[in-house]
Amino acid sequence: MTQTTEFDLKSFVASLPLLPGVYRMLDSQGQVLYVGKAGQLKKRVASYFQKKNISPRISLMVSHIARIEVTVTRSEAEALLLENNLIKTLKPRYNILFRDDKSYPYIVLTGHGFPRLAYYRGATGKQHQYFGPYPNSHAAKESIQLLQKIFRIRTCEDSTFSNRARPCLLHQIHRCTAPCVGLISQQNYAIDVRNANLLLQGKQSEVEGLLRQGMEQAAEAQHYEQAAALRDQLHALHTVQQKQFMESGRATDADIVAVAELNGVLCLNLAMVRGGRHLGDKSFFPQNAEGQAADEVLHAFLAQHYLNHSVPPLILTSTPLAANALEELLGEQVGHKVQIRHSASGERRQWLDMALKNALLTLHQQAGQQAGQLARLEKLREVLALPQLSRIECFDISHTMGEATVASCVVYDNLAMRTAEYRRYNISGITGGDDYAAMRQALFRRYQKLQAGEGKRPDLILIDGGAGQLSVACQVLEQLGLMEIPLMGVAKGVERKPGLEQLLLPQHEKPLQLLPDNPALHLIQQVRDEAHRFAIRGHRAKRGKTRTTSMLEEISGVGERRRRNLLARFGGLQGVYQASLEELAQVEGISLSLAEKIYQQLH
Structure with a gap:
């Protein structure tokens, strides 16, 4: 209406x-x-x-x-x-908003004859087994590494697994039983997969009992090597239990959500328990939450978060909620009863207390970081006489001898780097190695939108480079009618050492050089280094993609099918490069003469 x-x-x-x-x-x-x-x-x-x-x-x-x-x-x-x-x-301006994580990581055991243990993000299906979600990628990847130490399940891609001729490095360091070359039977491999499955479900006592029983049976049958292997698995299991997880006495699946406040700033901490194991936690800072009560923030988070993610049977909250409608909706979504509860005792109360402490710790850490950032920004405002300075955008160019040129733009705003606003620009149509032309193209593509009233106007533009790059930037802004935006070049100086940077300003003939311990210089270095890192990462990805296809495509006699066979057999171009002449000749469709041609071309 x-x-x-x-x-x-x-x-x-x-x-x-x-x-x-x-x-x-x-x-x-x-x-x-x-x-x-x-x-x-x-x-x-x-x-x-x-x-x-x-x-x-x-x-x-x-x-x-x-x-x-x-x-x-x-x-x-x-x-x-x-x-x-x-x-x-x-995204209304008065609603409490949380950053929408597109997906959480899982550990997956694939449904192959020799299942693969892997890190996974995305929609789950019925053909594989998924465990999680985990609060962050580090927790999931660490779990995979620790499970490898115990059960030595393969983690390689299917293309690599199907084309191995000899065991890989993981087998040599006792992280894989090498099913790819038949060093373990499918029956014995299935036992390791079963035990890993049980451990991921939180049934560690059952796994320990099965390992101990198998060890004793092997010893009685005088299969001492097998008994020793099972003994090593038991020892590794105990080590993992001590290192990774806070264990519960029950195989509970629950999420713990707690809200804390410090100096008017709210932080929400989400901790995940799966199979009785505390997998870790993650903190969120709500937007538009000034003056809001904790129960309103909690309700907003639960609705925005769980209507797109998997939901455990139990959600514990630090504040009581009237959430009957939300329980009903979440239950319909996942097909099982969902309870949202505040009252808890025993270990559940400990989980809530820990989530609250972590939220407060995050708030104190953020307050300390913001105080340091504010001091740096205030000093830079003073140095440049820019009282309204808040948003800084920095540009850098990266290439290798003119190959795969990439420009980066990173954004610093409201006392933090804003990664969601970073942009990369693939530079084309210029002479290789022409940094001036690359900078011109990147700046023009970035700021021509401001003429149409789109995008955010920066308070300062940093250019990673010397007087030439700064001159190009001035020309672009003049062409776009944006000369009122302050510009500054950041040159490495004669000795090219951190702390000796020269700051170039269009209105100053001589460069400005700040003392190495000046907070303003530290902020400039922080933003410049982030632009450099972001540019290099994009350049390497572009260069690697270009080289992976072009180097093999340039070899006569290596068509699409033979190129695919080579990459599949050796797991990528690096593997092809490292292969010997004899190994190349073993690939389907590659004769000895063609193998010699490939080897000579790559080396």
């Missing part, structure tokens, strides 16, 4: 039904200010205009409302789903 004439609040509220639904509050420009859901639309919308003790934030929002739109739904749970989808799509 959309108001097309002058908005009459009183009659509009009177016309609303006492039914569940979603309301959207818009300003005079048609921008959505806030999205909310209600069990009874009439009562909820009216409450915004009747309460005398509403917060200053809500009072400010109400003062900007030009019209209200509503959508009636069949249930409150359906309203909750629609509300969440609209919040993620519209």
